[in-house]
Amino acid sequence: MAAELDWSSLGFHFRPTNKIVVSYYKEGQWSAPVTTSDFTVALNCFANVFHYGSACFEGLKAFRGKDGKVRLFRPDENAKRLKSSAERLGIGAVPEQMFTQMCLTAVKENIDFLPPYGYNASMYIRPVIIGTTPGIGVSSSAEAMFIVMVAPVGTYSGKKSLTPLTATVARNYDRAAPNGTGRFKVAANYAISLFPYNMAHSQGYGELLFLDPATHTYIDEFGSSNFLAIQGNKYVTPLSDSILPSITNKSLQQVALDLGLTVEKRKIALEEVADFDEINACGTAVVITPIKSIDDKARLEDAAPVKTYNMPSGEEVGKTSKKIYDRIRGIQDGIEEDIHNWCVFLD
Numbered sequence: 001m002a003a004e005l006d007w008s009s010l011g012f013h014f015r016p017t018n019k020i021v022v023s024y025y026k027e028g029q030w031s032a033p034v035t036t037s038d039f040t041v042a043l044n045c046f047a048n049v050f051h052y053g054s055a056c057f058e059g060l061k062a063f064r065g066k067d068g069k070v071r072l073f074r075p076d077e078n079a080k081r082l083k084s085s086a087e088r089l090g091i092g093a094v095p096e097q098m099f100t101q102m103c104l105t106a107v108k109e110n111i112d113f114l115p116p117y118g119y120n121a122s123m124y125i126r127p128v129i130i131g132t133t134p135g136i137g138v139s140s141s142a143e144a145m146f147i148v149m150v151a152p153v154g155t156y157s158g159k160k161s162l163t164p165l166t167a168t169v170a171r172n173y174d175r176a177a178p179n180g181t182g183r184f185k186v187a188a189n190y191a192i193s194l195f196p197y198n199m200a201h202s203q204g205y206g207e208l209l210f211l212d213p214a215t216h217t218y219i220d221e222f223g224s225s226n227f228l229a230i231q232g233n234k235y236v237t238p239l240s241d242s243i244l245p246s247i248t249n250k251s252l253q254q255v256a257l258d259l260g261l262t263v264e265k266r267k268i269a270l271e272e273v274a275d276f277d278e279i280n281a282c283g284t285a286v287v288i289t290p291i292k293s294i295d296d297k298a299r300l301e302d303a304a305p306v307k308t309y310n311m312p313s314g315e316e317v318g319k320t321s322k323k324i325y326d327r328i329r330g331i332q333d334g335i336e337e338d339i340h341n342w343c344v345f346l347d
């Protein structure tokens, strides 16, 4: 099956693979994980997830290095974040070690779907926890299911990586409440952001930028990726309680420090975009996506923006952003020294 795949044009899609890895939470215990080729989950239609949205997930990647070794990038960080998401939803939290082990098993069971080195492709790992207890009263799910699935992926857009995108601001839509679940990777955040996302896409924008939900003054993040800017020798990224703490952003900040940049984590007013040299969206799926322009609209539905910010980097990825990107991709591919011990190897 996998042999028929064209590694150079994978895009970012679901496709059937060999196995998924599953564990069940009941009476405070996770069952021993099992692998199965049956991707169909049978649930009672009263299951909590269908009614009250008890679902949280993760996204990480495995890479085939130039040295032939298989590396998972910082799974311990994803394990911690998933734990905090599950706790926020009041459903079973997966222990860190079990999380990493199940991710490793999922990669191993689907190893023929792991793209070879040299195609800028990888294996995307998608762990998800869902609340399965049947009920009708409003309560957290006592039982849960943890599933780890994988997909071989190339670039998110199917285009060459680092192709700059246009973005617009959503002033009249929020993806999270000020004291809500923005900093947790819960499925509900996506349910909420998809409507404005679809609107932005239908208007031809590649990305949608959300402002802080309390005042709509400061930059929060793009719908599924963090915001980072380069200004001279500075790496600038927003500080806010409603942003998802991106592991890519955290890693890029460390790489920026390693390369001699300074890192500023602070509130960033939208108007400051005019002062930045380079802007990117960042996340596991793409590492970075350069942003070439940002439209500011009073309402997303409006045809004309109030203002357009054009980035000086234009149709190119910014020079400093590219340097940071190359270092991180090099670590993932085993061609740059992993000085922070980020990678976990498949034996």
Ligand SMILES: *Cc1c(COP(=O)(O)O)cnc(C)c1O
Residues within 6 Å of the ligand: 059, 185, 221, 222, 223, 224, 225, 226, 244, 245, 246, 247, 248, 249, 282, 283, 284, 285
């Ligand atoms: C997952 C996610 C990100 C990116 O996080 P990474 O750990 O870098 O993949 C950013 N924003 C949102 C809303 C997300 O769900």
